[in-house]
Amino acid sequence: MRTYEIEQKYRLVHPQKTKRLLIRLGAKKIAGGIESNELLDLNEALKRKGSLLRLRRHGSGIARLTFKGARLKGRYKKRLEIEITVDYARAKEIFQFLGFKVVANYTKKREEFSLGTCKVALDYLPKVGWFIEIEGKPSTIQHVSMKLGLRKADREELSYLGLLHRQKAKS
Numbered sequence: 001m002r003t004y005e006i007e008q009k010y011r012l013v014h015p016q017k018t019k020r021l022l023i024r025l026g027a028k029k030i031a032g033g034i035e036s037n038e039l040l041d042l043n044e045a046l047k048r049k050g051s052l053l054r055l056r057r058h059g060s061g062i063a064r065l066t067f068k069g070a071r072l073k074g075r076y077k078k079r080l081e082i083e084i085t086v087d088y089a090r091a092k093e094i095f096q097f098l099g100f101k102v103v104a105n106y107t108k109k110r111e112e113f114s115l116g117t118c119k120v121a122l123d124y125l126p127k128v129g130w131f132i133e134i135e136g137k138p139s140t141i142q143h144v145s146m147k148l149g150l151r152k153a154d155r156e157e158l159s160y161l162g163l164l165h166r167q168k169a170k171s
Contacts, residue, residue, distance in 0.1 A: 005068070005081040007135040008145065010154040012122075015130040019111070019122060021148055027113040027120060033058045039104040039161065040095055053100070055091060063088035076138055077157075104161050118144055128163050131156060 012018055040046075040053045050070030057063035062085060069080030109124040118136030125131070132150070134141045158166065 003081055004072075004078055005135060006074075006076050006078045006138060006141070007133050008076045008141050009131050009133045009156045010145065010150045011156045012130040012132055012154075015122060015124070015132075018132060018148055022113055022115065022120060022122075025115060025144075025147055027115040030112050030114050031058070032111040033109070034107060035110045036107050037105060037160075038102045040100040041103045042098070042100050044103075047103075055086075055088065055095075057088050060088065062086075063091060065091055074138075076141055106160060106164055108160065115144060116140065120144065123160070125160060125163065128160075128167050131160075 036057050038055045040055060046052055052068050054066045054068070055063055056066065064083055065086045066081060066083040072078045106125065111122045113120040113122075116136075118134055118140045120135070121133045123131045123133065132148070134144050136144070156163070
C-alpha cells in the first residue's frame with residue numbers, strides 16, 4: 001500500500017504565539033525534543049531521482065527510517081513516504097555494508113502535535129529560524145493554516161537541507 005505525505009511548511013516570526021494558538025485550537029502534544037537527521041545515498045542514485053533516505057532519531061537507540069519519493073505536482077508538497085522504526089546502530093551498520101554514505105546531516109528542535117486529522121510540527125533550526133509544518137489532507141492544511149493566521153507569503157518551499165545550504169552560502 002502506498003502512503004503519501006502531504007504537507008506545507010511555513011516560516012514563523014512568533015513561534016510561541018503560534019504554539020499558544022495551536023493549544024487553544026485543541027492540539028495535543030505528542031512528542032518533542034532534539035532530533036538528529038542523517039540523509040543517506042549510494043553514489044547519488046537517490047538524489048538523481050529526487051528521492052531521499054533519512055535516518056532520524058531522538059536521543060539514542062530507536063530511530064525512524066524514511067524513504068521519500070520525488071515531489072509530485074500540486075498546491076502542497078506531496079511525496080510517496082514509507083517509514084519504519086529501526087534500531088539506529090544496526091541500521092547504520094547495514095547501510096555501511098551496502099555502501100550507503102551519510103551525505104548530509106542536521107539537527108533541529110521539534111515539537112509534534114496532533115490536531116484533528118492532521119499532524120503539526122513546530123521546528124527550530126539553529127541559524128535558520130522557526131517553522132511550522134502542517135501535514136494532512138489539502139483541505140485540512142488550508143483550514144489549519146487559516147486558523148493559525150499563516151499567509152501564502154509565509155510558505156517555505158525549500159527543504160530543511162535546502163534552507164541550511166542557503167544559510168551556509170550567505171555566511
